[in-house]
Amino acid sequence: MVKRFAYVLIPLALLAALLFYGMSRNPDRRDNVRSALSNKPVPAFDLATFDAYQQEYGQSLGIGEGFKGPLVINFWASWCPPCRDEAPVLERLWQDYQDDLLILGINTQDPQAGNAEAFLDEFKLSFPNVRDEKSRVSIDYGVLGLPETFFIRKDGTLSFRHAGPLTKDIFEREVAKILQ
Amino acid sequence: MKILFKICFCSLLFLAHLGLAQEILEQRVFEIARQLRCPVCRAESAADSSAETSQEFRQIIQEQLEAGKSEAEILAFFRERYGDWILLSPPKEGLHLLVWLLPIIAGLIALIVLAMLMQRWLRKSREHVVVSDQDRLEVGRALEHFNNQKEQN
Numbered sequence: 001m002v003k004r005f006a007y008v009l010i011p012l013a014l015l016a017a018l019l020f021y022g023m024s025r026n027p028d029r030r031d032n033v034r035s036a037l038s039n040k041p042v043p044a045f046d047l048a049t050f051d052a053y054q055q056e057y058g059q060s061l062g063i064g065e066g067f068k069g070p071l072v073i074n075f076w077a078s079w080c081p082p083c084r085d086e087a088p089v090l091e092r093l094w095q096d097y098q099d100d101l102l103i104l105g106i107n108t109q110d111p112q113a114g115n116a117e118a119f120l121d122e123f124k125l126s127f128p129n130v131r132d133e134k135s136r137v138s139i140d141y142g143v144l145g146l147p148e149t150f151f152i153r154k155d156g157t158l159s160f161r162h163a164g165p166l167t168k169d170i171f172e173r174e175v176a177k178i179l180q
Numbered sequence: 181m182k183i184l185f186k187i188c189f190c191s192l193l194f195l196a197h198l199g200l201a202q203e204i205l206e207q208r209v210f211e212i213a214r215q216l217r218c219p220v221c222r223a224e225s226a227a228d229s230s231a232e233t234s235q236e237f238r239q240i241i242q243e244q245l246e247a248g249k250s251e252a253e254i255l256a257f258f259r260e261r262y263g264d265w266i267l268l269s270p271p272k273e274g275l276h277l278l279v280w281l282l283p284i285i286a287g288l289i290a291l292i293v294l295a296m297l298m299q300r301w302l303r304k305s306r307e308h309v310v311v312s313d314q315d316r317l318e319v320g321r322a323l324e325h326f327n328n329q330k331e332q333n
Contacts, residue, residue, distance in 0.1 A: 007293075008289075008293055011286070011289055015282075015286060018282075033263070033265050034263065035263075036259070036260060036261055036262055036263035037261070109220070109232050109233060111232065134236060135232055135233055135236045136236065136240075138233070139233065139236060139237070139240070139261060140261060141261070142219075142261040142262040142263070142266075143219070144219045144220065144262070145219075145220055146220075
């Protein structure tokens with residue numbers, strides 16, 4: 001009997017499995033969306049540095065043609081609670097890794113520059129931070145939500161994009177890959 | 181006086197033309213933005229969302245239209261950065277074709293199964309029914325029993 005209806009049951013089971021897969025996916029989770037830039041050279045940019053970093057890093061910072069990494073770019077905004085959670089983690093990691101790579105914070109989707117400056121003051125972030133006033137750089141990088149961190153290899157290609165707050169474990173795992 | 185009237189008329193015509201061109205451009209911007217997902221919202225298009233990123237999406241679309249880019253080129257610009265995820269309707273190519281073809285294939289399978297079942301039912305209904313003497317005897321007995329009960333009531 002089952003054999004007779006196999007030609008109906010098998011496609012039905014496949015469709016049901018597809019439906020179940022679709023329904024069980026959480027639309028709010030964006031960390032499972034692979035970056036379109038993976039393994040490609042990252043887009044160039046040049047953004048104004050926040051006042052606090054101008055003396056050490058100049059008036060603007062960015063990556064141009066022929067850029068060589070390794071580099072970790074972190075997109076953040078002052079209104080974003082997970083960004084507040086990860087800020088102290090990033091600062092500690094910068095203290096440990098500043099001889100091996102550069103961490104660059106990009107403030108984006110933040111209408112008030114004053115709020116961003118207050119955020120930098122509050123967390124005493126010593127790695128350089130720049131301001132993406134019109135969110136154009138975050139669009140060029142295909143940022144889906146905040147915070148997001150991009151791990152860029154020595155050859156200037158994207159190794160990994162992490163969506164959501166960064167942990168020490170994720171950072172160390174991905175940094176080991178870009179330092180190879 | 182006549183010259184002044186002509187200047188006024190031409191200026192009005194020029195302003196109307198500018199206004200119309202701007203309106204058409206805005207319509208095109210929203211048409212394209214409607215095909216794109218707002219990356220920082222939930223289930224909203226870049227045309228419907230008021231998020232800063234969506235506003236910037238619309239600005240980019242307008243700039244690219246003004247630069248003479250086609251709709252396909254503008255959509256490709258966003259796909260390069262966000263992948264196919266950014267499109268609200270999956271593209272009709274590659275693995276995404278499954279999304280468009282599966283409902284048609286499922287419908288066709290259902291039609292074929294229905295046709296096969298109907299053919300079987302029709303074949304069965306056309307088959308000659310063989311009634312044995314034993315069957316006739318049993319039906320006769322049942323009818324007799326039924327009539328007897330009817331008379332008693």
